[in-house]
Amino acid sequence: xxxxxxxxxxxxxxxxxxxxxxxxxxxxxxxxxxxxxxxxxxxxxxxxxxxxxxxxxxxxxxxxxxxxxxxxxxxxxxxxxxxxxxxxxxxxxxxxxxxxxxxxxxxxxxxxxxxxxxxxxxxx
Numbered sequence: 001x002x003x004x005x006x007x008x009x010x011x012x013x014x015x016x017x018x019x020x021x022x023x024x025x026x027x028x029x030x031x032x033x034x035x036x037x038x039x040x041x042x043x044x045x046x047x048x049x050x051x052x053x054x055x056x057x058x059x060x061x062x063x064x065x066x067x068x069x070x071x072x073x074x075x076x077x078x079x080x081x082x083x084x085x086x087x088x089x090x091x092x093x094x095x096x097x098x099x100x101x102x103x104x105x106x107x108x109x110x111x112x113x114x115x116x117x118x119x120x121x122x123x124x
Contacts, residue, residue: 010052012043039063040070059086081119
C-alpha cells in the first residue's frame with residue numbers, strides 16, 4: 001500500500017458533483033486534493049503549477065482541449081501518473097490498449113482507491 005498522507009491529487013472533471021464527491025472520498029482516504037478543474041487548459045496549468053503526485057482526469061472536459069490532449073501537454077512538462085475516467089466503453093478499451101489507466105464510470109470508492117494505489121505504486 002502507498003502512504004497516502006503525503007500524496008497530492010489533481011482532479012479534472014467538468015461535473016462539479018462528481019468532483020466534489022471524489023474529493024470527499026480522497027480526503028477520507030488521506031490524500032490531499034490540490035485542485036479541482038473543469039477544463040483541459042486548467043488541468044495543464046494546475047498540474048504544471050502544483051506538481052501533483054497523481055492526476056485523475058475525465059476524458060470529456062469543458063474548454064477547447066479534452067482530457068487526452070491535456071494529458072499529452074502535462075506529460076511534456078512532467079512524469080506524473082494520470083488516471084482517466086470515462087463512461088464510454090469503446091474509448092476506455094482504446095485507451096487501455098495504449099497502456100493508459102482507465103476508471104470506467106460509474107465506479108465504486110473501492111475501485112477508485114485500488115486504481116490510485118496501483119498508479120502511485122507503479123508510476124510508469
